[in-house]
Amino acid sequence: xxxxxxxxxxxxxxxxxxxxxxxxxxxxxxxxxxxxxxxxxxxxxxxxxxxxxxxxxxxxxxxxxxxxxxxxxxxxxxxxxxxxxxxxxxxxxxxxxxxxxxxxxxxxxxxxxxxxxxxxxxxxxxxxxxxxxxxxxxxxxxxxxxxxxxxxxxxxxxxxxxxxxxxxxxxxxxxxxxxxxxxxxxxxxxxxxxxxxxxxxxxxxxxxxxxxxxxxxxxxxxxxxxxxxxxxxxxxxxxxxxxxxxxxxxxx
Amino acid sequence: xxxxxxxxxxxxxxxxxxxxxxxxxxxxxxxxxxxxxxxxxxxxxxxxxxxxxxxxxxxxxxxxxxxxxxxxxxxxxxxxxxxxxxxxxxxxxxxxxxxxxxxxxxxxxxxxxxxxxxxxxxxxxxxxxxxxxxxxxxxxxxxxxxxxxxxxxxxxxxxxxxxxxxxxxxxxxxxxxxxxxxxxxxxxxxxxxxxxxxxxxxxxxxxxxxxxxxxxxxxxxxxxxxxxxxxxxxxxxxxxxxxxxxxxxxxxxxxxxxxxxxxxxxxxxxxxxxxxxxxxxxxxxxxxxxxxxxxxxxxxxxxxxxxxxxxxxxxxxxxxxxxxxxxxxxxxxxxxxxxxxxxxxxxxxxxxxxxxxxxxxxxxxxxxxxxxxxxxxxxxxxxxxxxxxxxxxxxxxxxxxxxxxxxxxxxxxxxxxxxxxxxxxxxxxxxxxxxxxxxxxxxxxxxxxxxxxxxxxxxxxxxxxxxxxxxxxxxxxxxxx
Numbered sequence: 001x002x003x004x005x006x007x008x009x010x011x012x013x014x015x016x017x018x019x020x021x022x023x024x025x026x027x028x029x030x031x032x033x034x035x036x037x038x039x040x041x042x043x044x045x046x047x048x049x050x051x052x053x054x055x056x057x058x059x060x061x062x063x064x065x066x067x068x069x070x071x072x073x074x075x076x077x078x079x080x081x082x083x084x085x086x087x088x089x090x091x092x093x094x095x096x097x098x099x100x101x102x103x104x105x106x107x108x109x110x111x112x113x114x115x116x117x118x119x120x121x122x123x124x125x126x127x128x129x130x131x132x133x134x135x136x137x138x139x140x141x142x143x144x145x146x147x148x149x150x151x152x153x154x155x156x157x158x159x160x161x162x163x164x165x166x167x168x169x170x171x172x173x174x175x176x177x178x179x180x181x182x183x184x185x186x187x188x189x190x191x192x193x194x195x196x197x198x199x200x201x202x203x204x205x206x207x208x209x210x211x212x213x214x215x216x217x218x219x220x221x222x223x224x225x226x227x228x229x230x231x232x233x234x235x236x237x238x239x240x241x242x243x244x245x246x247x248x249x250x251x252x
Numbered sequence: 253x254x255x256x257x258x259x260x261x262x263x264x265x266x267x268x269x270x271x272x273x274x275x276x277x278x279x280x281x282x283x284x285x286x287x288x289x290x291x292x293x294x295x296x297x298x299x300x301x302x303x304x305x306x307x308x309x310x311x312x313x314x315x316x317x318x319x320x321x322x323x324x325x326x327x328x329x330x331x332x333x334x335x336x337x338x339x340x341x342x343x344x345x346x347x348x349x350x351x352x353x354x355x356x357x358x359x360x361x362x363x364x365x366x367x368x369x370x371x372x373x374x375x376x377x378x379x380x381x382x383x384x385x386x387x388x389x390x391x392x393x394x395x396x397x398x399x400x401x402x403x404x405x406x407x408x409x410x411x412x413x414x415x416x417x418x419x420x421x422x423x424x425x426x427x428x429x430x431x432x433x434x435x436x437x438x439x440x441x442x443x444x445x446x447x448x449x450x451x452x453x454x455x456x457x458x459x460x461x462x463x464x465x466x467x468x469x470x471x472x473x474x475x476x477x478x479x480x481x482x483x484x485x486x487x488x489x490x491x492x493x494x495x496x497x498x499x500x501x502x503x504x505x506x507x508x509x510x511x512x513x514x515x516x517x518x519x520x521x522x523x524x525x526x527x528x529x530x531x532x533x534x535x536x537x538x539x540x541x542x543x544x545x546x547x548x549x550x551x552x553x554x555x556x557x558x559x560x561x562x563x564x565x566x567x568x569x570x571x572x573x574x575x576x577x578x579x580x581x582x583x584x585x586x587x588x589x590x591x592x593x594x595x596x597x598x599x600x601x602x603x604x605x606x607x608x609x610x611x612x613x614x615x616x617x618x619x620x621x622x623x624x625x626x627x628x629x630x631x632x633x634x635x636x637x638x639x640x641x642x643x644x645x646x647x648x649x650x651x652x653x654x655x656x657x658x659x660x661x662x663x664x665x666x667x668x669x670x671x672x673x674x675x676x677x678x679x680x681x682x683x684x685x686x687x688x689x690x691x692x693x694x695x696x697x698x699x700x701x702x703x704x705x706x707x708x709x710x711x712x713x714x715x716x717x718x719x720x721x722x723x724x725x726x727x728x729x730x731x732x733x
Contacts, residue, residue, distance in 0.1 A: 051688050055680075075687040085688050091681045095703020104699060105689040112690070144703070161689065 002064055004029045004200055005050075005169060010061035012042075012049050019045040019056070021226035027169070030197040034211055035204050036237070037223035038245045043204045044088060046223070047173040050202075051085045052078050065169070080112035082168030086158040086175055093145040098157060099127060101145050102164050109165060130163040133193060135186050152183040159190040170194070172203045176210050188214035212237045224248050285334040288312060291438050294339050298407050298441075303418060311427035311437035318431050324594035325623040325655055326563050328499075328536065336470045336501055338439045396454070402447040403458055406474055409445035416447055420478055424507040424544045424571070432503040432538040432565075436472045440505070443473035448483035448514070457713050459488045470501040477507070479514035481547065486517040488716055499527075499562060503538045512547030512574065517555070519712050520568075521720050524560035526727075529618075531590025534562025541568035542598075545577035545606075553580040554597065555711040557720040559727045562591060567625065569598035572606035572637075579608040584705040584720075586727050587620030587652070596625040596657075601634040601667070610641040613705045616652035617728055623655040630667040637667045646704050647677040648697070648728065698725035 003026035012020035019042045027033050037043050049056045050063065052075040063070040070078060093101070106126070107117040118126065131141060134156060146154050155175065162170055172191070176184050188210065191201060205211055212234055220237055222230040222245070229248045230236065291312045295305040320330055396403050402413060409417050427437035444460045460475070479485055502524065510516050518541075527534025537560075543552040554568040570579025581597035599608035608628065616622040628639045645654035656673050678700055686696035701724055702709070709717050 053684055074692075075684065076690055076692050079688050079690040087685065087688075091679070091685050093682055093685070093700060093703070094676070095706060096699055101689070101699070104691055104695060108690040108692075108695065165689070 002067065003027055004066060005202075006062070006064040008062045008064075010049070010063065011059040012045055012061075013057045013059055014045060014055060018059075019226055020049070022061070023223070023227055025221065025228060027200045027202060029168075029200055030195075031219065032191075032195065032201040032203065032215060032217040033219045033221065034215075034217040034234075034237070035202065035221045035223050035228075036206065036240060036245075038249070041223045042226045043223055044173055047085055047171045047202070047204055050078075050169075050171060051075060051083060076108070077112075079165075079167075080109050084162050084165055084167035084170050086155070086162060086170070086172040088174040088177065090146045090154045090158055092147045094147050096145055097142050098145050098160075099141040102127065102161065105161070106164060127164060130160060134160050134163065134190050136160050151177075152179040155179050156183055156186060159187045163190060163194060166194075168199055170199065170201045172201065172205075174204060174206070176205055184210055185214070191215055209241070222248050284337050286312075286336070286338055286439065290338055294439060294441060297339070298410070300410055301414060304410060304421075307422065307427070308438050311434050312439075314428055315431070315434040315438055318434065320431050324565050324625070325621060325657075326565060326592040326594050328563055328592075331499075331501060331536065333435075338470060338472070339441050396456075399452050399455070400449040401452060401454055402445065404445055406440075406443040406445045406476060409476070413445070413447065416478065417445065417476065420476060420507065420509055421474075422507075424509060424542050425505050425540050430540060433505055433540040436474060436503050436505045436540070439470075440472045440474040443504070444475045444477075446475075446477040446485065446487065448479045448485045450480045451482045452480075453483065454485040457486050457488055459490070461490045470503065472502075473504050475504070475506040477516060477518070478509045479511060479516045481511045482513040483511075484515045486519070486713055488519045488521070488713060490521045490523070490716075499534060499536050500525075501536050501538070502561075504540070506539070506541040506543075506568075508541075508543030508552060510543060510545050510547070510550040510552050510577075513549045514547065515551040515553075516543065517553045517713075518543070518568070519716060520554075520556040520558070521712075521716060521723065522556065522558045522560055522564070523723055525562075526560045526589065526591050527562040529589045531562070531619075534591070535560065536563045537561035537566065538563075539566040541566065542571065543569070543579075544571045545574050545579060545603075547574040547577070549576045549578075550574045551578040551580075553578075553582070553711070555582045555708065556584070556595075557708070557712070557723065558583070558585040558593060558595060559723050561593070564591075564593040564595050566595045567597055569600070570608060571600045571602065572608065572634075573602045574606075575603040576605045577603055578606070581608075581610045581612070582708040582711045583612045584615070584708045584724070585613070585622055585624075586615045586701075586724060587617070587622045588727055589618040589620060591618075591620045593621070594623040594625055596623075596627075598627040599629070599639055601628075601630040601637040601639070601664075604633070604635045604637070606634055606637040608637075608639045610639070610643070611707055612641075612643045613708055614643070614645045614654055614656075615648065615701055615704065615728065616645070616654050617648035619651045621653045621655070623657060626658045628658070628660045628662075628669060630662045630664050630669065632663045634664050635666045637664065639667075639669045641669075641671045643671075643673045644704070645673075645675045646701065647675065694725075697728055701725075701728055 005027040007023060007025040010020050010023045035043055045056055058071055103123055110117060136156060175187060211217060217234050220232055220234055221228045224245060291308050295308055393403060425433050427434050446458060448454055477487060508516055524535035524537055545552050552570050556568060558564055568581060572579050579599050585593045585595050587593045596612060597610055610626060612624045614622040614624055624643045626641060630637050641658060643656045647654055654675060658671055660669050662669050678697060683693060683696055702721055709721060712720055
């Protein structure tokens with residue numbers, strides 16, 4: 001049986017530039033995977049291409065998700081199938097509050113699953129429990145999406161949206177960038193709360209200490225020059241901390 | 253990006269103009285063209301008193317001496333005024349009671365979502381419906397008349413309330429005002445008349461639906477609203493027209509007189525046929541709307557949601573003559589494809605302690621052009637007066653234009669005039685973000701747009717706010733490229 005997420009020999013271009021060059025990766029349900037690598041290795045391309053961002057063009061290779069070919073599926077339908085991306089730099093959308101935004105998003109997920117929209121009271125409850133756990137104030141939920149938020153607040157709101165939508169594959173792109181220590185704690189706490197036997201995580205990061213201590217990943221992959229060059233346990237992160245990425249770059 | 257362009261294509265193709273049907277109805281039409289005989293003929297047909305014929309003729313003679321204005325940021329071929337029919341009435345239209353109204357007409361209004369009887373009863377809205385040139389039915393007239401409120405077609409008012417009409421007609425918008433207002437004064441065929449007596453708070457929304465049906469017919473309606481001392485009325489107009497290849501002219505006038513301590517709230521949801529996606533056809537909407545806050549503490553509030561018409565040229569204005577009077581203008585103007593809108597307001601502060609607020613939201617998509625044009629004047633003796641203007645533009649795609657042209661003239665040292673303006677764009681990043689959360693492009697755009705114009709929508713009467721919100725979505729859905 002193939003894995004929950006199965007990426008095989010993936011080649012991806014951004015514009016004319018070849019970014020991913022034969023990347024393969026399998027993630028089973030319930031696992032936490034970390035991808036690390038130097039700048040320009042293709043980490044963000046990987047997360048964007050999984051979500052179907054049309055700025056990135058798949059030249060060859062496959063992505064299967066939950067036994068289904070993901071490539072012909074639109075961005076929104078991938079999202080409704082349970083793929084969530086926590087953005088590296090979330091955009092601002094003025095005029096619409098975070099809570100209204102989540103109401104529409106959650107209901108479109110529910111509609112896709114053949115469920116009725118949540119009534120106002122159940123929705124408010126659903127939101128409130130998660131906001132509280134992640135230290136998100138009512139005032140932040142009333143703010144327009146990501147408007148007047150610090151970098152750290154934006155990241156916390158990404159984790160919050162993830163908690164609200166309860167995806168099956170959570171992709172966190174540079175989740176620790178722009179956050180202070182406390183915010184990182186809250187975010188990684190969110191990941192740990194959400195971790196269960198069915199949900200998988202793909203975390204892309206630079207910050208090894210934080211990953212090692214807070215999240216305890218099952219697997220660590222090193223992405224260099226568009227390819228996974230090394231896969232290991234979380235101890236690989238210690239190795240990278242000591243010697244950097246140059247050891248892997250030489251191998252190519 | 254490609255995906256969003258596909259979404260646009262899909263929606264535009266699905267999104268045939270919902271009100272584009274034609275009602276097969278026998279109508280009584282004049283020959284095309286305009287001359288003094290036509291003007292006399294309209295007046296005669298309506299059995300008008302001499303003073304009104306005189307008013308029309310003066311207007312017509314003046315009109316012959318002036319030229320069609322082209323200062324607006326709208327590009328169009330000079331209109332051939334001899335190719336327009338100036339009067340079209342469904343045969344046997346002006347009926348006394350609802351039961352006698354032609355069933356075909358009633359069906360038309362039902363298709364438009366104005367089932368005159370039930371809707372009126374359910375929503376507590378009194379409706380006057382104008383089909384081409386004449387007013388066909390006015391609901392709730394009796395109930396309103398118990399409070400002394402007059403709500404009827406202007407033709408009827410000319411017959412039954414001649415003194416009021418004579419006193420106020422042309423008092424706020426004189427026939428010399430501008431080219432289109434002048435033409436309207438000469439040939440206006442019908443419209444709505446409202447009089448709210450002293451101290452009366454009109455118990456329901458008053459509403460008019462305008463409908464252009466006949467081919468090559470201009471619509472020249474005229475609305476006159478008088479709110480006597482300490483009265484209140486909320487009035488809404490809605491407009492639709494069939495889908496036709498040629499352009500049709502709509503040149504209306506709305507005049508409002510607000511006396512001491514009275515308040516008028518005037519809302520418009522304009523959904524005239526905008527033309528097809530290549531820019532063929534559509535209504536030319538040249539409208540003069542102006543209100544006079546004549547008394548102490550008079551208040552006039554304009555709210556407009558402009559989604560239709562190939563061309564819109566419209567500046568609902570307030571003349572704040574009475575001390576402490578208040579003028580407001582809340583506008584959402586949306587243009588898509590090849591639509592052009594040049595709209596805004598004039599706030600003329602004359603009295604002391606007068607106050608005006610302008611909130612304008614322009615949304616342009618496709619290859620459309622959207623202009624805010626505003627004029628705020630504070631006269632020398634208008635002490636302690638204030639104006640606040642806010643003009644926001646939202647661009648969708650990169651082939652449309654948004655323009656903001658505010659003019660301010662402040663002659664009084666104690667006055668305060670403020671202006672704020674922003675321009676923003678729905679970006680591909682925003683769309684990707686929304687889609688990643690499970691919204692499709694249409695939902696995302698309408699969510700962003702509705703957020704953008706929320707402030708104005710909230711000013712509409714409740715039941716129409718929902719309609720307008722839907723209309724915004726329909727006009728713009730997926731118009732992202």
